[in-house]
Amino acid sequence: MDLVPLPARVTTTPGGFALTAGLRIHADGALADAARVLQTALRTAIGIPLGTAASAEDAGILLQQDPRLEDEAYVLEVTPERIRIDAGGERGAHWAAQTLLQLLPPQVHRRAGIGTDSASPDWHVPPVRIEDAPRFAWRGLMLDTARHFFPVHEVLRLIDLLAMHRLNVLHLHLTDDQGWRAEIRAYPRLTSVGGWRPSSQIGSGPGATQDGRPHGGFYTQEDLREIVAYAAAHGIAVVPEIEMPGHVQAAIAAYPELGFVAEEHPWTRWGVNPHALRLDEPTIAFFCTVLDEIIDIFPSPVIGIGGDECRKDEWRADPATQRRKAELGLDTEEQLQAWFLSRIDAHLRSRGRRVYGFDEILEGGLVSEATVASWRGTAGAVIAARRGADVVMCPEDTVYLDYRQSALPEEPIPVGVVTTIAQVRAFDPIPADLEPEHHGRIVGGQGNLWTEHVDSARRLDYQLFPRLCALAEALWSGQDPSAVASFADRLDEHLARLDAAGVEYRPASGPHPWQQRPGVPGQPYDRAERAAEIARLTSNLA
Numbered sequence: 266m267d268l269v270p271l272p273a274r275v276t277t278t279p280g281g282f283a284l285t286a287g288l289r290i291h292a293d294g295a296l297a298d299a300a301r302v303l304q305t306a307l308r309t310a311i312g313i314p315l316g317t318a319a320s321a322e323d324a325g326i327l328l329q330q331d332p333r334l335e336d337e338a339y340v341l342e343v344t345p346e347r348i349r350i351d352a353g354g355e356r357g358a359h360w361a362a363q364t365l366l367q368l369l370p371p372q373v374h375r376r377a378g379i380g381t382d383s384a385s386p387d388w389h390v391p392p393v394r395i396e397d398a399p400r401f402a403w404r405g406l407m408l409d410t411a412r413h414f415f416p417v418h419e420v421l422r423l424i425d426l427l428a429m430h431r432l433n434v435l436h437l438h439l440t441d442d443q444g445w446r447a448e449i450r451a452y453p454r455l456t457s458v459g460g461w462r463p464s465s466q467i468g469s470g471p472g473a474t475q476d477g478r479p480h481g482g483f484y485t486q487e488d489l490r491e492i493v494a495y496a497a498a499h500g501i502a503v504v505p506e507i508e509m510p511g512h513v514q515a516a517i518a519a520y521p522e523l524g525f526v527a528e529e530h531p532w533t534r535w536g537v538n539p540h541a542l543r544l545d546e547p548t549i550a551f552f553c554t555v556l557d558e559i560i561d562i563f564p565s566p567v568i569g570i571g572g573d574e575c576r577k578d579e580w581r582a583d584p585a586t587q588r589r590k591a592e593l594g595l596d597t598e599e600q601l602q603a604w605f606l607s608r609i610d611a612h613l614r615s616r617g618r619r620v621y622g623f624d625e626i627l628e629g630g631l632v633s634e635a636t637v638a639s640w641r642g643t644a645g646a647v648i649a650a651r652r653g654a655d656v657v658m659c660p661e662d663t664v665y666l667d668y669r670q671s672a673l674p675e676e677p678i679p680v681g682v683v684t685t686i687a688q689v690r691a692f693d694p695i696p697a698d699l700e701p702e703h704h705g706r707i708v709g710g711q712g713n714l715w716t717e718h719v720d721s722a723r724r725l726d727y728q729l730f731p732r733l734c735a736l737a738e739a740l741w742s743g744q745d746p747s748a749v750a751s752f753a754d755r756l757d758e759h760l761a762r763l764d765a766a767g768v769e770y771r772p773a774s775g776p777h778p779w780q781q782r783p784g785v786p787g788q789p790y791d792r793a794e795r796a797a798e799i800a801r802l803t804s805n806l807a
């Protein structure tokens with residue numbers, strides 16, 4: 266019973282509960298999706314359907330809503346007569362269901378179609394009472410689908426794995442210099458041209474080469490709706506992201522009038538691209554139309570607009586942009602970026618949504634009611650929280666899950682700073698220098714998986730696991746010392762669940778030979794040097 270994340274309170278009760286063939290489940294109407302998750306998992310693992318009971322009295326598993334509990338909170342009680350779940354809301358029921366699955370043998374995490382063992386384990390739920398609620402409301406993962414495209418079934422599999430760890434946000438990074446992945450019906454070239462590149466960079470740093478293989482793909486609007494619906498049916502919100510005004514080469518390749526320099530195709534290299542959007546009225550109208558189609562698909566109250574790493578040289582060099590800046594009475598390119606983002610913000614708010622952007626959106630002044638994703642340390646988080654903005658912490662030196670997991674020479678394509686499981690488990694989203702009265706503005710955190718060097722689901726597993734387990738626990742259980750102390754042992758047991766689910770995680774001893782990529786150059790960097798660079802980069806936040 267080594268649960269990950271560790272629930273807030275676990276006590277033992279007399280007698281456990283045996284799952285048998287005639288078992289039936291009953292759920293309050295609003296909790297039906299959580300009941301379906303249990304039915305699917307148990308049917309797959311035990312091989313018999315978990316029937317639906319017409320009334321609470323007939324049910325061996327009972328899911329009920331308790332309005333006294335917060336939405337994500339639940340109480341799970343196992344007695345010899347029944348398993349009873351009281352949940353604050355739909356999401357609380359999902360997290361209770363996931364905890365219940367972790368109380369069963371790890372084989373319950375086998376995915377549909379993998380089949381049952383002939384030696385059937387003991388389908389017995391141990392006697393416990395669990396009272397649980399998350400420490401943070403935003404517990405997320407960002408998946409970059411632009412640098413490498415992941416087909417729908419891989420995204421759905423990832424959603425299963427997020428739900429298993431009681432994570433509740435999937436931030437889908439849908440556009441970047443290297444690819445545009447969301448079908449936009451008003452602008453078909455975004456995907457027909459912007460969805461494909463002729464080659465991709467292999468490795469990082471001075472020794473990097475090109476693979477010469479076309480890469481691409483995109484999600485149709487139907488695909489995106491399927492992802493949103495599947496995530497919702499597992500308690501997870503999907504936050505889409507359309508990058509602007511930088512990270513836009515794929516869009517400019519499709520529609521050159523959006524930029525300053527025509528490009529034949531999306532970028533084939535990694536790094537910070539020189540191009541930016543032309544900040545004129547047609548570009549603003551274009552992106553508002555794009556956002557309208559996105560809003561129609563994604564119910565998320567916040568919509569990602571990126572905002573990070575926009576090079577401003579093309580604005581400085583362009584006479585029309587400089588005239589615009591003067592007409593607007595602006596002094597700097599940072600203010601010009603803030604003006605553009607305020608136009609996008611106004612549009613989103615006219616549609617009842619709000620901006621979600623990286624901490625660069627603080628340059629030149631923050632748009633109102635934005636949620637800030639603080640990736641360059643804590644500087645942006647502190648400024649934003651003091652101004653009353655919500656903040657999601659994703660500091661790159663702690664929760665960038667594309668960063669190398671050890672300093673071993675066999676680590677595949679080592680980039681970034683070494684980020685170990687223990688460092689991720691120690692992630693505390695509350696910045697040390699933020700005054701307590703502003704702590705409530707830190708709504709949570711997320712890991713970011715940039716996929717320059719993640720070109721398959723196998724490599725995605727390698728980068729994410731088991732560090733994502735540590736992230737989930739840091740965000741659910743916080744830094745309670747006894748939870749932190751028991752984490753490594755619990756994780757050891759939890760790996761059996763990942764094995765059952767077919768997750769190809771990084772072994773503690775280092776990558777398997779087939780997980781290594783000998784000869785592919787990386788570009789690791791040093792923590793102290795990177796910290797100094799981050800301090801310099803964030804010194805202009807207003």
Ligand code: ACM
Pocket residue numbers: 573574623640
């Ligand atoms: C980022 O890593 N450019 C947000």
